[in-house]
Amino acid sequence: MSETAKALPVGATMFGHWRPLAARYPFVVVAAMIVLFFVLAAVFAPLLWTNDPLGLNPLNRLKPPSAANWFGTDQFGRDLWTRTVYGTRVSLIVGVAVAILSISIGLVVGMLAGYIRLLDSIVMRVMDGLMAIPGVLLAIAMVSLSGASMFTVIVAITVPEIPRVVRLVRAVVLTVREEPYVEAAIAAGTRLPLILIRHVLPNCVPALIVQATYVCASAMLTEAILSFLGAGTPPEIPSWGNMMAEGRAFFPIAPRIILFPGAALALVILAVNVLGDGLRDRLDPKLARRV
């Protein structure tokens, strides 16, 4: 990429020059297309030659793939193609909801911790403690105690994700607060909330967009793990983790019950991670050089 292209604002290079982008980041463009594909599948699930994801058909159980059932059927005769497509909805809703929730909470807590000395040491010790607890186990405990529902699953996955966001935001705040323009704002008598919103927040945005994609991928993975272990979304919701959990007993005779949702899960997580790497290279080059 030429020097002039580098000097352009981010938006211009990201969306203005489609062809150079595709040439430079072929993986990222493919990943973006895969993510888009899954989003469309989730939105238009009822139109994608699916039937009722919960529709039992005992006469039609454990059938191999056919023209009527593209991915075959499970032990209750439910269409696996339908359930895999609807499972996309569950994964994406959980991923996006957890990303939004943990980024918003982490942003507020991180800005306050980075700016108010008194809060800093307390908040960071709490975050250290939360980070020491294995996230999957913490989420399992929360779901199993609060009862399985989509909402508890989202909250349970969000809590272990928050400390990383807080640390990230705090690190940005600590560098930004030493900048001359922030000192100037303080000298001019700007009040704290305004400094945070006008000067600190914009500096956090690139890193947070990148972090949001990683959180989204990690949340989809955790949701699948929780459901797979029996502490996730309620069994009547066709999530990929639930499908895989139900397919375990039939794995030797019908491995596709596990392999189709498993492959979908792996593919969407891979795509979101690659997209995150691409965004990081583009938006947060300081981070990109380090890892």
Next chain:
Amino acid sequence: MLSFILKRVLATVPVMGVVALTVFLLLRLSPGDPAAVIAGDYATADQIEKIRIQLGLNDPILLQFFNWLVKLARADLGVSIFSNLPVTTLIAQRIEPTLMLALSTIIFSIVVAVPLGVLAAWKAHTWVDRAVMVFAVVGFSVPVFVMGYFLIYGFAIGLRWFPVQGYRSPFVDPGLFISHITLPTLALSAIFIALIARITRASVLEVLEEDYIRTARAKGQTERRVLLRHALANAAVPIVTVIGLGVALLIGGVVVTESVFNIPGLGRLVVDAILKRDYPIIQGLILFFSFLYIALNLLIDIAYTLLDPRIRY
């Protein structure tokens, strides 16, 4: 040196305190009556009351927390609601398979990932580097249990090279141990190989730009010696740090892997406890794993000061 170690040890105290408080509050802050949740849908009022007394839920909350800390200090993690055995006993019974799986995964990952990372750094920006990094991204993204089932499908059911499930102790039959532990280790290693290879590449790449590497090459050191003795040795600290932090991932991974491969370790203990809502076990294992993680990272931090003379605090 001694004062650093002391400070570092003391710094873990508040962290452990937060962990203990979080695990304590989990039960108390959950919506509804935790005793009723634990007792299940068909419990009678008597049974719920019994559990409430067993967990001490009728006491004032500060007293509950104090009692809980006193018990923790005595390494008492409580008693399982169903089997009535102390949680520490249950952990001792189930720890061997988990430990073996974790060790074999860490060893295998390091043996594979460090050379891959060094190779990628040495051949930076060539197709070799790209291939290693693509592998790293894929390895990082494929979930452990998906990887596990694909491995079972290919190597256990398809090729019949390995048993589908189960665990054998290495102290009873080393051969059977290896055949049973291979697939779980491969499944769990993918994410670590990815993680370690990535950080190895990054830190070796950074070191390779140092002056002393140029000096070493200028004085005619073999490329092998430059890479291993000069580059890798100096890049070791971030690599070891990532391995230590990766233990958190490992713990989550072990729980899932043991379920996939039906290994009777701590992960299975947790999962069975979830299904039976045996809360003291879940609580005890969270504490156990968290403290293990804190202790390991403490040891790694202390090891730096002993191993790397440049690090002074």
